Amino acid sequence: MAWLDSLSPQTQFVFFTLLKIACVLGLLLTLVAYAVLAERKVSALIQDRVGPNRVNLPLIGSIPFLGQFLTKLGFWHPLVDGVKSFIKEDFTPGHVRKIYFWLAPAISLVPAFLVIAVIPFGSTLGAQKMVIADLNVGILYTFGIVSLGVYGVVLAGYAANSKFPFLGGIRASAQMISYEIAMGMSVIPVFLVVGDLNLGKIIEHQAQNGWNVLPLFGGGFSAQSLLLVPCGIVSFVIFFISALAETNRLPFDMAESESELVSGYHTEYSSMKFGMFFIGEYANMFAGAAMMTTLFFGGWTLPFFGLDVAPVAGEWWKGLLHIGIFMGKMLAFMFTFMWIRWMLPRFRYDQLMDLGWRRMIPLALANIILTAGVLALTNR
Amino acid sequence: MIVKRNELTWFERLYLPALIGGLKVTTRHFLNTLTTKTPVTQQYPEEPTRVLPGYRGAPYLVRDQDGHTKCVSCQLCEFVCPPKAIRITPPGPTGKPADRTNAEKMPEEFEINMLRCIFCGLCQEVCPEEAIFLKSDFSLTGLARSEMIYDKEKLLALGGTHPGIQKWKHKLDEAKEQETFPVKV
Numbered sequence: 235m236a237w238l239d240s241l242s243p244q245t246q247f248v249f250f251t252l253l254k255i256a257c258v259l260g261l262l263l264t265l266v267a268y269a270v271l272a273e274r275k276v277s278a279l280i281q282d283r284v285g286p287n288r289v290n291l292p293l294i295g296s297i298p299f300l301g302q303f304l305t306k307l308g309f310w311h312p313l314v315d316g317v318k319s320f321i322k323e324d325f326t327p328g329h330v331r332k333i334y335f336w337l338a339p340a341i342s343l344v345p346a347f348l349v350i351a352v353i354p355f356g357s358t359l360g361a362q363k364m365v366i367a368d369l370n371v372g373i374l375y376t377f378g379i380v381s382l383g384v385y386g387v388v389l390a391g392y393a394a395n396s397k398f399p400f401l402g403g404i405r406a407s408a409q410m411i412s413y414e415i416a417m418g419m420s421v422i423p424v425f426l427v428v429g430d431l432n433l434g435k436i437i438e439h440q441a442q443n444g445w446n447v448l449p450l451f452g453g454g455f456s457a458q459s460l461l462l463v464p465c466g467i468v469s470f471v472i473f474f475i476s477a478l479a480e481t482n483r484l485p486f487d488m489a490e491s492e493s494e495l496v497s498g499y500h501t502e503y504s505s506m507k508f509g510m511f512f513i514g515e516y517a518n519m520f521a522g523a524a525m526m527t528t529l530f531f532g533g534w535t536l537p538f539f540g541l542d543v544a545p546v547a548g549e550w551w552k553g554l555l556h557i558g559i560f561m562g563k564m565l566a567f568m569f570t571f572m573w574i575r576w577m578l579p580r581f582r583y584d585q586l587m588d589l590g591w592r593r594m595i596p597l598a599l600a601n602i603i604l605t606a607g608v609l610a611l612t613n614r
Numbered sequence: 615m616i617v618k619r620n621e622l623t624w625f626e627r628l629y630l631p632a633l634i635g636g637l638k639v640t641t642r643h644f645l646n647t648l649t650t651k652t653p654v655t656q657q658y659p660e661e662p663t664r665v666l667p668g669y670r671g672a673p674y675l676v677r678d679q680d681g682h683t684k685c686v687s688c689q690l691c692e693f694v695c696p697p698k699a700i701r702i703t704p705p706g707p708t709g710k711p712a713d714r715t716n717a718e719k720m721p722e723e724f725e726i727n728m729l730r731c732i733f734c735g736l737c738q739e740v741c742p743e744e745a746i747f748l749k750s751d752f753s754l755t756g757l758a759r760s761e762m763i764y765d766k767e768k769l770l771a772l773g774g775t776h777p778g779i780q781k782w783k784h785k786l787d788e789a790k791e792q793e794t795f796p797v798k799v
């Protein structure tokens with residue numbers, strides 16, 4: 235690694251950042267592909283079905299046991315699906331608004347990737363912090379970017395220039411705007427407790443004082459931590475529900491709602507443009523899961539075996555383990571998302587709005603006041 | 615009848631009972647399918663599927679008990695077929711005679727375009743000779759459109775024999791009995 239040391243610090247920074255971006259993007263896209271497969275398998279199991287089990291690659295398929303097993307698992311389906319979406323006909327209906335029609339899939343895809351940039355997905359590897367951009371205003375940045383995501387959906391609905399996508403787009407905009415408020419408010423208690431907006435600092439705080447969702451272990455049992463338990467749980471529940479609504483997942487997939495709006499905002503899309511919406515949806519889910527892990531579930535830390543401190547020099551395995559822990563937590567959230575999708579029926583639109591404005595937002599506000607009160611009374 | 619709808623209690627309105635109920639059902643199904651491995655899925659090409667009697671599959675021509683073409687080229691089915699999937703070429707005055715005794719004629723060519731056919735069963739219903747039947751085949755494939763037009767040979771081969779009501783056999787018997795007058799009453 236002598237050639238690395240010979241570079242100037244700036245060049246090193248650029249090099250490592252690019253490397254991290256490449257790794258994270260590659261990993262994220264793979265995860266997205268396999269999340270789709272997992273979604274199909276989970277839905278199949280819940281509905282007493284088998285799920286995808288057909289694709290067989292020529293050479294690997296003939297390995298005695300493994301090949302068959304991977305085929306049964308549907309392991310190659312994401313690969314084939316990807317190829318399929320690229321070689322399908324990319325049909326542009328005659329009545330669409332062309333520029334927006336082309337722009338919308340990209341706009342819905344990019345914000346999800348941008349959010350991942352500030353998430354600390356591990357402690358350190360060597361001398362490198364495992365976060366692409368260690369921003370001081372991490373969470374504000376995230377909310378700023380996440381709200382851009384709605385433009386993709388709305389633009390798609392407008393660009394399609396026909397009824398159902400238009401309705402889908404309108405619903406999406408109303409829904410996302412309402413739930414963004416609840417989401418933003420639900421994290422304020424976290425900042426009150428932690429006192430910092432940097433996501434790395436938030437994780438550090440949780441390593442010392444217990445996870446935000448249940449701040450009991452770590453800091454020991456003080457009156458303060460006991461009183462903060464309900465606040466943490468309420469914030470987490472509101473954040474979770476808002477995250478479902480923000481990522482357009484069932485039971486809040488008003489923008490798509492296949493049974494009412496054909497498939498909502500992406501009705502007119504085909505081939506890879508549709509694929510981009512699909513990737514965007516799943517990347518958004520990953521971003522949401524990563525946010526929840528970071529804000530409420532201690533990020534890459536685990537409160538035992540000394541896994542809650544950053545590794546010292548030379549402990550490569552620990553750095554990797556931390557990345558693994560983060561991924562594990564994130565995937566657990568993804569699984570929950572999928573489970574909920576196949577568990578709950580879709581809300582009616584007015585019920586959704588009612589829940590957002592008349593339940594979530596007052597509750598979040600009350601929670602802020604409660605947390606502030608607890609902190610003031612217990613002297614922080 | 616008016617269904618009485620009870621007011622939801624505050625606990626039910628919290629949405630929690632429904633949530634827990636849903637969780638129970640999905641968990642049960644998930645674990646059952648995962649452990650006992652008895653999904654309802656039928657793995658189609660490997661597990662042959664069962665077609666119930668009365669199923670309307672592809673229409674085929676059938677032969678009678680002697681292996682002769684039953685169809686007499688009356689063209690009723692061609693006329694009734696809603697999507698015009700059937701095309702019959704009658705033999706004309708100089709064509710080949712029917713291979714059945716006593717039948718006036720048989721089609722020179724009989725084509726069903728399986729891409730047009732909607733499997734409605736009207737041809738089977740209208741046929742006076744019971745010569746065409748909707749069998750149980752449902753997966754018809756071909757690499758070209760022309761392959762999907764089934765000609766007389768193919769239709770007869772696929773249809774098999776179907777003695778059914780032996781109208782012409784009885785007619786023949788009657789005709790023979792005419793010769794040894796007096797007619798049985």
Ligand code: SF4
Binds near residue numbers: 698699700731736737
């Ligand atoms: S089944 Fe219906 S559509 Fe098909 S050939 Fe017979 S009459 Fe025509």
Ligand code: SF4
Binds near residue numbers: 684691743
């Ligand atoms: S199949 Fe039946 S209805 Fe059709 S031409 Fe032959 S005898 Fe007539």
